[in-house]
Amino acid sequence: xxxxxxxxxxxxxxxxxxxxxxxxxxxxxxxxxxxxxxxxxxxxxxxxxxxxxxxxxxxxxxxxxxxxxxxxxxxxxxxxxxxxxxxxxxxxxxxxxxxxxxxxxxxxxxxxxxxxxxxxxxxxxxxxxxxxxxxxxxxxxxxxxxxxxxxxxxxxxxxxxxxxxxxxxxxxxxxxxxxxxxxxxxxxxxxxxxxxxxxxxxxxxxxxxxxxxxxxxxxxxxxxxxxxxxxxxxxxxxxxxxxxxxxxxxxxxxxxxxxxxxxxxxxxxxxxxxxxxxx
Amino acid sequence: xxxxxxxxxxxxxxxxxxxxxxxxxxxxxxxxxxxxxxxxxxxxxxxxxxxxxxxxxxxxxxxxxxxxxxxxxxxxxxxxxxxxxxxxxxxxxxxxxxxxxxxxxxxxxxxxxxxxxxxxxxxxxxxxxxxxxxxxxxxxxxxxxxxxxxxxxxxxxxxxxxxxxxxxxxxxxxxxxxxxxxxxxxxxxxxxxxxxxxxxxxxxxxxxxxxxxxxxxxxxxxxxxxxxxxxxxxxxxxxxxxxxxxxxxxxxxxxxxxxxxxxxxxxxxxxxxxxxxxxxxxxxxxxxxxxxxxxxxxxxxxxxxxxxxxxxxxxx
Numbered sequence: 001x002x003x004x005x006x007x008x009x010x011x012x013x014x015x016x017x018x019x020x021x022x023x024x025x026x027x028x029x030x031x032x033x034x035x036x037x038x039x040x041x042x043x044x045x046x047x048x049x050x051x052x053x054x055x056x057x058x059x060x061x062x063x064x065x066x067x068x069x070x071x072x073x074x075x076x077x078x079x080x081x082x083x084x085x086x087x088x089x090x091x092x093x094x095x096x097x098x099x100x101x102x103x104x105x106x107x108x109x110x111x112x113x114x115x116x117x118x119x120x121x122x123x124x125x126x127x128x129x130x131x132x133x134x135x136x137x138x139x140x141x142x143x144x145x146x147x148x149x150x151x152x153x154x155x156x157x158x159x160x161x162x163x164x165x166x167x168x169x170x171x172x173x174x175x176x177x178x179x180x181x182x183x184x185x186x187x188x189x190x191x192x193x194x195x196x197x198x199x200x201x202x203x204x205x206x207x208x209x210x211x212x213x214x215x216x217x218x219x220x221x222x223x224x225x226x227x228x229x230x231x232x233x234x235x236x237x238x239x240x241x242x243x244x245x246x247x248x249x250x251x252x253x254x255x256x257x258x259x260x261x262x263x264x265x266x267x268x269x270x271x272x273x274x275x276x277x278x279x
Numbered sequence: 280x281x282x283x284x285x286x287x288x289x290x291x292x293x294x295x296x297x298x299x300x301x302x303x304x305x306x307x308x309x310x311x312x313x314x315x316x317x318x319x320x321x322x323x324x325x326x327x328x329x330x331x332x333x334x335x336x337x338x339x340x341x342x343x344x345x346x347x348x349x350x351x352x353x354x355x356x357x358x359x360x361x362x363x364x365x366x367x368x369x370x371x372x373x374x375x376x377x378x379x380x381x382x383x384x385x386x387x388x389x390x391x392x393x394x395x396x397x398x399x400x401x402x403x404x405x406x407x408x409x410x411x412x413x414x415x416x417x418x419x420x421x422x423x424x425x426x427x428x429x430x431x432x433x434x435x436x437x438x439x440x441x442x443x444x445x446x447x448x449x450x451x452x453x454x455x456x457x458x459x460x461x462x463x464x465x466x467x468x469x470x471x472x473x474x475x476x477x478x479x480x481x482x483x484x485x486x487x488x489x490x491x492x493x494x495x496x497x498x499x500x501x502x503x504x505x506x507x508x509x510x511x512x513x514x515x516x517x518x519x520x521x522x523x524x525x526x527x528x529x530x531x532x533x534x535x536x537x538x539x540x541x542x543x544x545x546x547x548x549x550x551x552x553x554x555x556x557x558x559x560x561x562x563x564x565x566x567x568x569x570x571x572x573x574x575x576x577x578x579x580x581x582x583x584x585x586x587x588x589x590x591x592x593x594x595x
Contacts, residue, residue, distance in 0.1 A: 036411045036527050037546050048410065058528050116388065142527055142550075144409050144416075147393045147428075148381035155385035160350070160457040163378060176461065181374035182473045182530075184522035185464035187347070192457045201528055202521050238390030243417040247408065249553060253560075253570060256577045263577050264587035267559065270575060271503070275536045275557050277479050278503060 024077040026067045027126050028136040030060040030096050032089035033143040042244050056095040059138025061206040063199035067136050068100035078102050084121050098209035098217035109227035114237040119152030124230045132194050139164045139198040150198040160191040163198030284313045284365040292319045294327045297371055297476050299436030301429040302331040305369045307400050315339055321445045332439035342451045347463040353382035355450035362448055372428035384426045391426035392418050396433035411527055411550035431476045432533045477506035480534045482525055484510035486541015486581055490518035495585045502592035510542045526551035540581030544569025
């Protein structure tokens with residue numbers, strides 16, 4: 001029996017995503033990123049010293065959480081976290097597993113990747129692994145902030161894509177998503193399945209793993225794939241960081257003293273004469 | 280001659296201010312500058328665009344029921360890019376640009392750098408912030424068509440008078456099949472001043488104490504055409520919606536003036552606002568990190584200073 005959608009019609013999502021006896025598969029692409037509080041030191045003028053603490057990209061936590069929510073609704077489905085990174089990125093995959101993903105795939109590569117190559121590696125890996133019913137990413141990574149992986153994966157699969165998704169409903173054979181634009185304004189789209197969803201912060205509140213979750217996650221399978229085995233031509237790189245510099249700021253704080261009225265008067269002067277934002 | 284295209288964003292039929300900095304960035308000698316207008320009427324924005332050096336305005340026409348469809352919009356832009364042989368495409372890193380530009384880039388399999396604040400057209404290099412705004416990255420792009428998302432307010436607009444002709448690119452045959460718009464915030468949105476594009480932002484943090492006190496910020500902001508932002512603390516406390524959050528996991532902004540009210544200035548908050556032109560901090564806590572990384576600071580309660588500021592503005 002297929003589960004029923006809220007509307008009472010048979011849930012085609014399940015049928016659509018059932019391939020023989022295979023489970024419905026939900027893939028979550030996750031990234032191993034430097035902790036935002038970490039000190040960033042630059043090496044060779046173009047890369048960072050990676051001897052700092054790394055974690056699961058914050059937006060990807062929302063992606064994992066949503067995928068696990070879908071699994072609760074469709075218990076036969078499977079949540080697979082996929083990560084492209086160096087060997088130590090396995091820790092980020094384990095975080096995703098502790099948050100409820102069933103298994104992980106780590107595409108191991110010692111060099112950093114161009115976003116186009118990353119998308120191609122993720123697509124190839126997902127395709128080799130199974131038949132995606134849904135693919136999640138975070139809406140952006142907090143390190144490089146490329147904001148485009150989901151669209152590139154979607155284009156490679158020819159699946160529809162939405163990003164900064166803050167609400168997701170699977171209805172019969174489609175996904176209805178609410179995407180946040182600026183200023184709290186939203187658009188609502190309906191996408192056919194399979195589709196790619198870029199998770200925004202408003203999508204859910206990530207469920208942080210308990211100690212038993214962490215213990216359990218250590219027993220979950222993580223498969224390692226060598227990037228070279230994907231046979232991707234990475235000479236076709238289109239974006240390469242040629243220089244990385246620290247952003248130094250030389251602000252010289254000056255204090256404004258006085259009572260509220262005097263301070264306000266001085267602020268007006270600053271806004272008018274120095275910042276020139278008031279006439 | 281190289282053809283460069285800029286995708287113009289309109290607000291209520293007028294060219295948004297942030298476009299002019301982007302056009303200034305895309306302008307160069309021996310370059311033919313095309314402006315693509317997808318919403319509204321090209322005739323109505325001709326004068327504005329000419330004054331910044333645009334020589335060709337392309338009205339991109341979509342079927343009425345596809346006007347708000349992001350997939351159709353991206354496909355229509357691709358048709359226009361190909362029709363006019365554009366080799367570099369500029370758009371704003373706004374909510375619209377963050378959807379449109381990656382769609383175009385993904386379909387063309389072309390490189391795209393979002394949130395640029397500088398582009399070297401000759402060398403095909405773009406500069407953007409990486410690692411929570413702690414570093415400046417220079418990125419080399421290679422490809423037939425290159426795309427750039429430009430951070431609003433990052434470039435000072437400079438005028439350059441030209442005369443423009445208006446052409447049409449007809450994409451009314453396009454229909455998106457796998458993505459349908461159910462409800463669109465549409466173009467009537469505009470009401471709230473957009474954080475990313477505001478010249479002045481007044482933001483509140485823990486020191487605002489509750490949701491009610493944010494009204495003081497809204498009131499003051501409305502007098503100077505400012506947008507109201509918030510720190511993560513204020514958002515997580517439920518005082519204001521997430522869409523107002525500035526920081527690592529919120530909006531990244533570069534206003535001319537950022538007024539931080541009762542915000543301590545965590546690394547994550549700075550990641551979203553450190554590129555502001557001027558930072559003014561109002562905080563009672565003299566140990567707040569923000570006081571040592573701003574241009575002006577006031578050791579006082581924002582709940583007293585902001586109303587005093589509003590009073591002066593009220594009295595003209």
